[in-house]
Amino acid sequence: MPKSMRTIEVDDEVFAYLQSRSEPLVDTPNDVLRRELLNSGKPTGDGTGGRRAGALKPLIDAGLVAAGDTLRHHQSRLKRTHEATITADGWIELPDGQVFPRPSPALQEQTGNAINGWSQYTHVRSGSRLEDLRDKLAQRQS
Template sequence: MRKIEIDDEVFAYLQRRSEPLVDTPNDVLRRELLGDGKSSKSSGPERGLGALMFIIDAGLAAAGDQLVHHQPRLHRTHEATITADGWVELPDGRAFAQPSPALKAQTGSDINGWGQYTHVPTGEKLQKLRERARSTQG
């Protein structure tokens, strides 16, 4: 295996096209340059449903709804959008099947996205929406 150096802009590109904790930079390059489908990441409707899909199906959220997390001590606000297939999409285009990895990508630390993201239209935490969706299922 050979090693290469890449600049920050190229690395950011690779990150936007990778599935965290699954793809390596080599997986993304292989997929982008060689059309090799070895990685589990796929784009569009083939990528599978995200964790928020059952909340959408329950009518408690909708595609395009905004999520927000405030870090008052750091004076930071992180925003995301729910996609039509239940993923959490960040403003930079990266999408995550689960809210916690999405929020970790924004804050840089392990954090419970279910408990910390607020669903803007309802003002409720995702955790509360998840509980409500589960209670309507059965």
């Protein structure tokens, strides 16, 4: 028997929060709320309480980056530098605690502009762009 579903209304700020924690075309708002509020969901086996692996997890698994490593983007014209940290499950954590499964939404949150995080974030320890590290991994796998 299917679970009973209820309709709720949320404001734009709450909806934006749900979007920032969801995988487009995969998660429903209910999935996000269930994960966030009930700490349940599909286990990923990485100790994250059910959060799926982020886009940087394959780079971690390959040893190209590590949990706790810093990502940096410098906007020279505006003289601003943005930093973020890679989490153990491959997500990107901003200094204010927001987390994102992929680089581009994380960097967009920091800059306020749609921006390709793969090409614009630099992995500080290696000095390489995330895009270059992703290409390196693809070469290893082919």
